[in-house]
Ligand SMILES: Nc1ncnc2c1ncn2[C@@H]1O[C@H](COP(=O)(O)O)[C@@H](OP(=O)(O)O)[C@H]1O
């Protein structure tokens with residue numbers, strides 16, 4: 527038997543000891559019963575949350591290593607896509623591998639951004655080799671995951687587990703291995719975003735944000751300050767949202783801003799104007815009476831920052847024809863919801879993650895606290911109508 531035990535096994539062992547009935551079932555039988563009860567009751571996802579935090583933190587280390595090498599390299603241009611490719615695939619392979627290892631006897635379904643199609647091509651041989659090396663180096667330096675080194679084929683297989691279609695039945699992990707690839711390449715914000723769907727609902731989410739300062743970024747711009755960086759947000763349905771440093775501080779509970787006054791509310795939006803209409807959000811902010819300039823950062827780090835009250839509003843209005851994917855919002859959605867916020871589409875409908883790999887949306891996503899939402903939706907509709915009549 528292996529010397530190390532997984533988070534799932536150790537938490538279950540603790541629970542079994544707490545609930546131990548000395549007269550009846552064996553340890554293994556009790557583990558099975560508890561596991562079934564845990565899943566069926568939908569009351570607690572502690573075990574899955576612990577595994578998700580571990581997987582995202584390990585993947586963050588791989589991404590940090592690649593980004594550091596990218597920024598220090600004199601040779602590699604920042605517009606070169608290869609570092610992000612290596613980090614994207616490496617992050618997805620690691621998270622897929624770790625989750626399967628944590629829950630070896632459970633069905634595994636993963637809805638994730640990457641697949642191995644390009645990596646299997648002849649011209650990708652070196653890239654694949656580099657990914658395998660990075661994955662193995664990261665696993666070895668972590669030291670808590672009991673495994674022999676992965677082969678290139680193991681890496682490809684782990685990546686390809688991400689092809690699930692998700693849906694409204696059963697459990698599905700949802701992963702963006704690097705959200706904010708453009709920010710990653712610039713040396714700015716990005717996130718590793720992992721969530722779990724159970725019967726179509728997001729029940730837990732984790733956002734690892736390696737470049738997000740632990741201190742508030744309210745009214746800050748995109749540049750990374752000298753403050754300590756590296757945040758891990760985690761949320762479980764009905765249990766709140768917590769933040770800790772990626773290098774392992776105690777988690778502290780966070781709450782969204784409680785302001786009811788739009789004049790005090792600053793808002794987040796994409797750094798990339800191609801991802802979200804900055805004109806529309808500025809019109810909405812004007813109507814609401816928001817005074818502060820927009821805070822533009824990449825990735826679901828926006829949801830994390832909002833969940834701890836750095837700003838009060840997040841506006842996202844993709845240009846016509848773009849379809850949002852569930853991995854771009856699932857983790858962020860629950861991180862904000864469990865911190866007391868609410869995310870909706872532009873018509874005020876709640877986000878539905880049960881329809882497969884895409885979100886079915888009415889123009890755009892708005893996120894804020896419960897009190898500000900009605901005024902925000904009014905300003906959104908007015909601005910959208912004005913834009914339509916001016917076309
Ligand atoms: N034209 C577009 N409109 C809206 N979103 C887009 C887009 N092109 C890419 N995206 C999405 O925007 C995400 C980044 O979000 P943000 O703008 O908040 O930084 C990208 O995630 P990836 O970086 O994982 O591909 C991608 O899914």
Ligand SMILES: [Mg+2]
Nearest residue numbers: 702705706854
């Ligand atoms: Mg993304």
